[in-house]
Amino acid sequence: MICAVTFEKRHQFKTLLDDMHVARHKLYVEGRKWRELAKADGRETDQFDRESTVYFLSLGKSRELHGGLRLVPTTEEHMLDSLFPELCASGVIPRGPDVWEMSRVFVNHTETCDSDGLLIKGKLMCAMIEFAEQNGIKKITGVSDSYFLPRLLQIGADIKPLGLPKPYESGEMLAIQINIDPTTLQKAQKHYNIPGPMLEETAYEHGGDTIQPEEEILQLSSEIELLKSKGYVSEREQMIEEFMDLVRLLGSNDRRVVSEAENRLDDLARRARNSQPGFHHQSSLGSSMLQ
Amino acid sequence: MAVETDVLEFVSNMDAADNLDVIVAMFDKLIVKYGYEYFRCAEILRRNNPLDPYVAFGEINEDWCERYREKRYVFSDSTVQLGLQSKYPFAWSDVRDKKRISSISKRIFEEAETEFGYKDGLVVPIHLDNGSISMFSIIGEKPDISDAVRRGLGMAAVFMHSKARHFAIEERDIASPKAPVSVSRRQLDCIQWVAEGKSDWEISKILGISESTVHNHIEAAKKGFAVNTRVQAVVEASRRRLIVL
Numbered sequence: 296m297i298c299a300v301t302f303e304k305r306h307q308f309k310t311l312l313d314d315m316h317v318a319r320h321k322l323y324v325e326g327r328k329w330r331e332l333a334k335a336d337g338r339e340t341d342q343f344d345r346e347s348t349v350y351f352l353s354l355g356k357s358r359e360l361h362g363g364l365r366l367v368p369t370t371e372e373h374m375l376d377s378l379f380p381e382l383c384a385s386g387v388i389p390r391g392p393d394v395w396e397m398s399r400v401f402v403n404h405t406e407t408c409d410s411d412g413l414l415i416k417g418k419l420m421c422a423m424i425e426f427a428e429q430n431g432i433k434k435i436t437g438v439s440d441s442y443f444l445p446r447l448l449q450i451g452a453d454i455k456p457l458g459l460p461k462p463y464e465s466g467e468m469l470a471i472q473i474n475i476d477p478t479t480l481q482k483a484q485k486h487y488n489i490p491g492p493m494l495e496e497t498a499y500e501h502g503g504d505t506i507q508p509e510e511e512i513l514q515l516s517s518e519i520e521l522l523k524s525k526g527y528v529s530e531r532e533q534m535i536e537e538f539m540d541l542v543r544l545l546g547s548n549d550r551r552v553v554s555e556a557e558n559r560l561d562d563l564a565r566r567a568r569n570s571q572p573g574f575h576h577q578s579s580l581g582s583s584m585l586q
Numbered sequence: 587m588a589v590e591t592d593v594l595e596f597v598s599n600m601d602a603a604d605n606l607d608v609i610v611a612m613f614d615k616l617i618v619k620y621g622y623e624y625f626r627c628a629e630i631l632r633r634n635n636p637l638d639p640y641v642a643f644g645e646i647n648e649d650w651c652e653r654y655r656e657k658r659y660v661f662s663d664s665t666v667q668l669g670l671q672s673k674y675p676f677a678w679s680d681v682r683d684k685k686r687i688s689s690i691s692k693r694i695f696e697e698a699e700t701e702f703g704y705k706d707g708l709v710v711p712i713h714l715d716n717g718s719i720s721m722f723s724i725i726g727e728k729p730d731i732s733d734a735v736r737r738g739l740g741m742a743a744v745f746m747h748s749k750a751r752h753f754a755i756e757e758r759d760i761a762s763p764k765a766p767v768s769v770s771r772r773q774l775d776c777i778q779w780v781a782e783g784k785s786d787w788e789i790s791k792i793l794g795i796s797e798s799t800v801h802n803h804i805e806a807a808k809k810g811f812a813v814n815t816r817v818q819a820v821v822e823a824s825r826r827r828l829i830v831l
Binding site: 384406408410411412413414440441442444445446448449451453455456458459460461462466488490 | 589590591597601712733737738740741748751752769771772795798803806
């Protein structure tokens with residue numbers, strides 16, 4: 296299964312996201328020798344690992360990290376506009392709320408396939424397209440070594456070059472754009488032999504049995520403090536009541552109850568944020584994602 | 587940059603093409619602007635998997651093709667040798683000017699030039715996921731082999747190859763519609779080795795994966811073919827021409 300980790304869900308994926316940065320360092324710095332990305336702590340991060348970034352993580356049977364990629368919105372600084380503008384013909388860089396940029400694709404597993412026989416890369420691509428469909432993303436751009444272009448085109452999707460390849464220290468690179476249409480997912484699934492949806496809707500780093508309720512509640516009660524301190528208590532009374540109910544449910548031993556509560560909590564947090572302009576601790580995910 | 591505009595236009599115009607001939611004509615029109623006259627693309631390294639159609643197109647002199655085949659030039663041609671290792675397009679002259687090429691390879695260059703007028707060319711190596719490698723050669727009398735043209739036509743060639751490959755897949759799907767089976771290539775690899783009489787442990791060593799993964803692949807293949815034994819899976823895979831016995 297593939298988890299799409301948005302900013303709201305990152306707290307559930309702390310360890311896996313850390314594993315991801317380590318895996319990226321292994322692949323890009325130690326493997327591909329992109330020395331400029333080297334970090335002393337062995338974790339590769341860059342300016343595009345931001346709040347608005349969405350990570351796709353491929354997890355194995357015991358929820359260990361097998362691979363991943365990330366999507367960055369082009370309404371903010373991204374690789375094509377800040378690092379590789381010369382890859383776009385006449386400097387025209389695709390940008391907009393429905394254009395996201397894919398980067399840092401990696402497979403962190405001894406094999407290219409999972410034990411179910413499906414390509415990890417294929418699962419990631421399909422999940423990314425599912426996410427695009429669900430969130431109104433129409434174009435996915437990216438920078439690739441031109442050596443991989445034929446493989447990308449094997450999918451049979453509508454993929455266009457944005458300019459000619461250019462030489463870099465690491466090889467010849469080019470910018471491409473995947474146009475997402477109603478046939479894209481089906482084509483990718485057919486090419487990679489993926490039987491159905493890959494995107495896990497409610498994903499958790501820990502199984503129900505390893506969740507530590509005390510810690511979760513502690514974290515949540517500090518959010519209550521925050522709400523109180525903002526002086527929104529009276530207006531938010533109903534939300535806080537709902538919130539307290541959810542806190543109780545989060546301590547449940549039944550995984551489904553916890554999972555349901557987490558979902559409702561995400562929803563609640565969104566509503567609280569949307570209704571209160573002074574209480575934005577994020578969401579540059581674009582309005583389409585917040586529906 | 588002229589070549590960038592030309593190539594981007596070529597790629598976007600290819601969308602409207604509904605058969606290979608149309609694209610071949612478009613590609614001819616593109617390359618002639620840069621001093622090229624002929625091209626030929628053929629898969630030279632291929633896994634024997636009927637799921638993948640064999641892709642070859644483009645016209646060069648038949649006599650030359652015949653001779654190339656008969657004398658098995660493919661094994662001595664240094665552009666092919668470099669193409670197998672190279673990630674990016676390169677020019678014949680890059681290879682030819684090197685001192686250390688075999689006398690047979692030298693002769694291949696000379697014959698191509700003096701008898702057929704194939705003076706210089708580009709070789710675009712195309713590597714696919716399944717390990718298949720195609721060589722796309724674009725040949726001319728006085729071709730422009732500058733870096734920009736090399737990269738531009740190289741990219742056009744990759745898009746053209748992809749389109750031709752998808753036409754071939756469509757044709758095959760229309761010609762032999764089969765009940766869809768959800769058996770992956772990796773699973774078929776395992777079934778192929780089962781057919782050779784190998785045990786799970788042996789297959790795991792051959793494919794460099796764990797024994798339990800091999801077992802899972804085979805179980806999944808049995809499920810995909812809706813059969814109960816591995817012998818049946820071999821029979822079914824063979825009947826559907828997914829493996830070769």
